[in-house]
Amino acid sequence: MNTFRLLARRYDTLRPVVVDIAAGHIQSIQADFAHQTSAGHLPIVAPGLIDLQVNGLAGHELNHPHVSPDDVEAVTQGMLQAGVTHYLPTCTTDSRELLVRSLGVIATAKESLPRSRQSIAGIHLEGPYISAEDGPRGAHPREHVRPPSLEEFKQLQSAARGHIKLVTLSPEYPDSIELIRYLVQQGVLVAIGHTAASSEQITAAVDAGATLSTHLGNGAHPSIKRHPNYIWDQLADDRLTATLIADGHHLPTSVLKSMLRVKGLERSLLVSDITALAGMPPGIYRSGLGEVEVLEDGKLVVAHQRQLLAGASRDLLYCINHLRSALGLSIENAIDLASLRPAQHLGMASHGLEIGAPANLVVLSLRDLQLHHECTILGGEIVSGNLIA
Structure with a gap:
C-alpha cells in the first residue's frame, strides 16, 4: 500500500x-x-463521491445485450476520473433474459476486476416493476414494464450473485408490498420511483420499509392533480430520503430549492443518473431505451421531442457545482449530499x-x-x- x-x-x-x-x-x-x-x-x-444511479458512461451502456466486464471496468474508471470512489451500476427495465445477462456481467466485473471490485458498492435495479403509464414510465420501454414478481426477483438476484443492493419500484401493484417486505428482510434498499401510486399505496410502501425516493420530481406525469399527488406524498413523509438530479435539466431551480427545504439536507442526496451518452456530441442515438437524442446543451431526451428526459449526461461533480451556483450551498453541504448521505444509506459508516x-x-x-x-x-x-x- x-x-x-x-x-x-x-x-x-x-x-x-x-x-x-x-x-x-x-x-x-x-x-x-x-x-x-x-x-x-x-x-x-x-470524502469520495458516491453515486447510487449510474447507467453507463462514454459509450459503455450497462444494460445492453453485449455489455462485457471490460465495459463495466471502463465505467468504473470513468467514475474514478470524476471523483466517484463508489457507485451502483444501474440496470433498467428490460426483458428478464437481458437483465439476467447484464446483472451477471456486472457481478463478474465486481468480483474479478481490480477497480470494479473496490468501487462497485452493489447494483441498482431500476424497474421493471414500475408504472406503465406515460410520464411515470419515463423512457423505460413499455413492453418490458411488468408487475412485481418475487419469483423473478429471486432469479435476478441469483444472476447478480447477491449484489443487488437497491431496487426502484412502484407500489401501485397488488404484489408490491409483499416484494418490498421481502427486499427489506434481505437487506436490499427499496426506493419509490417511476410511480403513479396513490397516497395510500405510498404510505403502505413506506410502512413496509421503503426508505428512498428515486429522482423525486422526475419520472412523473407532465400534469398531475394539484393535491394530493405522489410527489407531495413522498415529500411529506420524513421516513423517505429524496434522491435528486441537480444537473440543471431535470429540476428547475425553484423546484430543487423547494425540495431541499422540505426534506432538509439530512433527508436528501444527489444522484447523477448518468448514461452511456454522457459526453457524446448532439444527435440521435440508439440505446436500450430506444431512440434518444443529445441536444445542443447536453440535455438527454427521448428522440424527436425536447421535454421527456432519457437519463442524464452530467456527473456528480457537475451537480455539486450547479447546487452551489444556483442555490448558494456551501462546499461542505453540497459535497455531503453526494458523499456522506449516500454512504449512510449504503451502510458505509466509516x-x-x-x-x-x-x-x-x-x-x-x-x-x-x-x-x-x-x-x-x-x-x-x-x-x-x-x-x-
Whole structure:
C-alpha cells in the first residue's frame, strides 16, 4: 500500500491540514499552521463521491445485450476520473433474459476486476416493476414494464450473485408490498420511483420499509392533480430520503430549492443518473431505451421531442457545482449530499474525512467559484489524476 502525505484544505472548514495516509487508511489529520493565512492556493480534500444511479458512461451502456466486464471496468474508471470512489451500476427495465445477462456481467466485473471490485458498492435495479403509464414510465420501454414478481426477483438476484443492493419500484401493484417486505428482510434498499401510486399505496410502501425516493420530481406525469399527488406524498413523509438530479435539466431551480427545504439536507442526496451518452456530441442515438437524442446543451431526451428526459449526461461533480451556483450551498453541504448521505444509506459508516477511515478521498481545486477534479484516492492509492499543491 502507498504511504504519502497530503497537504490540503478540509472541505468542511476550508482550514489547511496535513493528512497522512498509509495501509489504505487515514492515519492522522493535523492542522497545518504554516499555511493558516495563505491557504487559498491549496486544494480541497473531501470524502469520495458516491453515486447510487449510474447507467453507463462514454459509450459503455450497462444494460445492453453485449455489455462485457471490460465495459463495466471502463465505467468504473470513468467514475474514478470524476471523483466517484463508489457507485451502483444501474440496470433498467428490460426483458428478464437481458437483465439476467447484464446483472451477471456486472457481478463478474465486481468480483474479478481490480477497480470494479473496490468501487462497485452493489447494483441498482431500476424497474421493471414500475408504472406503465406515460410520464411515470419515463423512457423505460413499455413492453418490458411488468408487475412485481418475487419469483423473478429471486432469479435476478441469483444472476447478480447477491449484489443487488437497491431496487426502484412502484407500489401501485397488488404484489408490491409483499416484494418490498421481502427486499427489506434481505437487506436490499427499496426506493419509490417511476410511480403513479396513490397516497395510500405510498404510505403502505413506506410502512413496509421503503426508505428512498428515486429522482423525486422526475419520472412523473407532465400534469398531475394539484393535491394530493405522489410527489407531495413522498415529500411529506420524513421516513423517505429524496434522491435528486441537480444537473440543471431535470429540476428547475425553484423546484430543487423547494425540495431541499422540505426534506432538509439530512433527508436528501444527489444522484447523477448518468448514461452511456454522457459526453457524446448532439444527435440521435440508439440505446436500450430506444431512440434518444443529445441536444445542443447536453440535455438527454427521448428522440424527436425536447421535454421527456432519457437519463442524464452530467456527473456528480457537475451537480455539486450547479447546487452551489444556483442555490448558494456551501462546499461542505453540497459535497455531503453526494458523499456522506449516500454512504449512510449504503451502510458505509466509516466513509469520511476522519482518522481511521478508509482513505477513499477526492482532491479538488477551486477555480472561478467552480470545483474541479484533480485527484481520486481509493483504498489509499492514487487511482486518477495527480496530487497538487
